[in-house]
Amino acid sequence: MTEDFYDLLEIPPDASQDEIKAAYREQVRVYHPDLNDDDRAQAQFTAVKTAYDILGDPVERQAYDRLGHKDYVAKRTSGLPSPDVWKSNDGDDEETDGTELNYSESETKSAAEATAGSGTASSSASASNRSSTANAGATGSTTGSTATGTASASTTGTAQRTASATGTGTGTAGGSDTGTAGRTTSAAGETAHGTGGSSERDTQTGARSETAGNPVIRWWRRQNLSLPLLWLSLFVYVAGLGHFALANESTLATLWADVRALGADPSGILALLSASRHGLETTVAFVRGVEVVASPLESTLWYAAMAGVVALAVAALLVTRIVRRENPWGAVTIDETIVVALALGVTTTLVGGPLLAGAVLMPLLFGVIVRHTRRLPGWTPSYLYVVPVLAPAAGFVAATVDAASLPVDLAAFVFVPLFGGLALPVRATIRKHFGR
Known part of the structure; x- marks a missing residue:
């Protein structure tokens, strides 16, 4: 069952406007009435379409996020169909908990009428093609009046659905051949619309169900991992400081x-720390001596191999972007950031331990997430949040050029980044839990 509008479009709650638009277009290619004759x-x-109208508008989306799905739908929307009409048969039969898309049958009918009214031009053209072929077996005539929705017992219901979709015709189709003719003309009409017939539609639906029906993928897309990634990078860095200690x-x-x-x-402590390193090795020397x-x-070959792993991960993401995205040079997504961070985290840990890994991951994750x-x-x-986590990188540079002292190390590796x-x-945690 669908829980909210983000889940309906199969996107995470922090999706960008470009990602929302792309997800909407993908759903339309599968479910538009001109391309799919499923009930x-x-x-x-x-x-x-309702989900896109709300999430695609930054102002409405902000209100939706603030009120929550249940309150927003109760206060600002009406006429949404029940998910029981269109939910997938993937075995996901858990009961609703009051937060899912759950609306009355009367709202379903009004929504279908509203949508049919907005798409009369396109549907009527398709219906004309169907009726021209089905005249041999159907007695219903299109008079421009509202459909009565009556059909004989021998029909399969195709003529009735056609009349409902176009809002025209008497719908008094009869004869056992009507359903077959209707299905034949429907397939022909879909081919004329460039869908390639029912086989291509089945391919589209199958490709969607392959991911949408997977509960793991659906769960992953609903997660907002930005905040956990920030804490994880800090945890890795603190583990590196502990390793050094x-x-x-x-x-x-x-x-x-x-x-x-x-x-x-304070002056005496500063003089003591500035006098010498008191036997402590520099951070650069420590990182070079780590052997996980x-x-x-x-x-040299080992470092080159680790760099190659990172380059391979970046190249794979670029190829995926070119193949699957309309705009390959769009903003970096959180999923892509996770892939790059994973490659960098593993390789830098192998090369210099968690201290080096944390010093690399923090600027990357903080910058992308901001x-x-x-x-x-x-x-x-503000991007000023990224400045403190750049301090370890500055400390490594200072140690490399022999400009580091204990006070500099304490500032660059302990006080400023922590x-x-x-x-x-x-x-971000305060805003998430208290809304402030």
Whole structure:
């Protein structure tokens, strides 16, 4: 069962406007009444169009997100079809919990009439083709009046559906050949519309059900992973700091004892830390000495192989974009970000441990997620949130050129990234749970 308009269009709640439009076009190609003569297609198309009208309008989408699906539908919409009319037969028969698309049968009828009225021109042209072929077996005549919707018991219901879709004709079709003629002309009309007949429509429906019917894919598309990714990058980085602390445990314990001996004297502590490194290795030396797994290659070849893994992942995403997207150079999606982050996280961990991985992942994820959030209606976080998590990269550069000291390391690797980097995920968490 469909839970909300995002699930209906099979997109995540943080989808961009381009992604919403692309999802709507994909659904229309399957469910438009001119392309699909299934009884459920009319209702599905009405619901899909309503979902797009709401989510495609930034102002309405913001109101929808603020009110929630159930309250928004109760206050601002009417005439949506019941999902029982068009739900897929994928075994997903769980009961509704009050948040799903669940509307009355009377609303279904009014929605079908409204949609039929808006598409009279297209449907009437298709109906004309059907009636010209079916005249031999049908007695109903198109008089321009409202359909009575009556049909003899011997019909299969095709003539009745045709009359309902066009809003014309008396619908008094008779004869056992009427249903066959109607189906024949329907298939011919679909071919004339460029659908390639029922076999292509079945292919479209099958391709959709292959993903939409998969509960794992449906669950994944409904997830908003931006906030978890921010916390994950910070967790990896903190794990890297812990790794560094464990490798230098005795040296840090001695240094801490010296600092405590000075008491609350900031100038004395600063002078102590600036005097020397007190036996602590630099972060660059530490990263170079990390060996998560034994390298099977010479160091240069090993680094090249890790870079090749990242390049291969990026190349695969580019090929996928070119093949599947109308605009290959559109904004980066969260799914693509996850793929790149996974490749970078694994390779940098193998090369330099979690400290290097966290220092690389934080700027990537913070930057992409800030950009992604700013494209959506509602909160537009500043790019200044990305600045603190760039500090470790600056610290590595300083250590490489022998410009690092203990105060610089503490600022670049501890205080700035931890306290400054917490600002964005904490702010996002507060907004998510308290709406502030």
